[in-house]
Amino acid sequence: MLARLIPRRLGEGEEAELVDHLGELRHRLFVTLGAFVPAFALAFAFHGRLVAALREPLPDGRRLVTLGVTEPFTVSVKVSVVAALALALPVLLWQAWAFVAPAVDRATRRTIGALVALGTALFAAGSLFAYVVVLPRALDFLTTFDTHLYDVQLRASSYFGFAAMGLLASGIAFELPVLVLGLVRLGVVSSRQLRRNRRVGYVAMLTFAIVLPTVDPVSLALEVTPLLALYETSIWLAALMERRAAAAPHALAEGV
Structure with missing residues (x-):
């Protein structure tokens, strides 16, 4: 069962049909998605700490405001997505490299x-x-x-x-x-x-x-x-x- 989930890497100079390349690409996309989903869940679970960390560079006394009903939620989701991409980036690079490596x-x-x-x-x-x-x-x-000219709100x-x-x-x-x-x-x-x-x-x-x-x-x-x-x-x-x-x-x- 585990062998089906892990994409098989082609050997150097190994002949393969187009369908084989597409199948390997599909498996590697699934692996990448499988790394992103738990990374997003983890990031969203700690999105409060992430938002607080990103607020740290602000000068003392500066606060952030939201406009609209959905903005607090959408901002938290966007921050979690960026953090998840950063966490899953090593897996993404690994899968991309493993896919093209047999060609060189x-x-x-x-x-x-x-x-x-x-x-x-x-x-x-x-x-x-x-x-x-x-x-x-x-x-x-x-x-x-x-x-002195503006009411600065972030x-x-x-x-x-x-x-x-x-x-x-x-x-x-x-x-x-x-x-x-x-x-x-x-x-x-x-x-x-x-x-x-x-x-x-x-x-x-x-x-x-x-x-x-x-x-x-x-x-x-x-x-x-x-x-x-x-x-x-x-x-x-x-x-x-x-x-x-x-x-x-x-x-x-x-x-x-």
């Missing part, structure tokens, strides 16, 4: 697997950085700007949407090393080109930081600093990858 060679599988693990850690680090460092300072600036649905977008954008921004290493692995760029065009890279990092959903100068500086550090780290990792790739044929030849 073993060396490429190792590279992609390492990049996926690195990307997951960087996304978590970026979201945590936004929650601890960026959001509190951005909200303090935005919610106190021109308070609607719950708008605030949680802003907070979620900030966490998501920061997590994506921290994926820079994965993007650079992927381009280097494909031969699109090299570490030498990255060093030679360092100024262009810095301008690109500044532009990306400006696009992120925080507009005050303090938050902008806090976002640019780690992006520049990640860009320099990407150059170092790209050079390391190129050296290992260059040494691989020599090692293979010596083994023969």
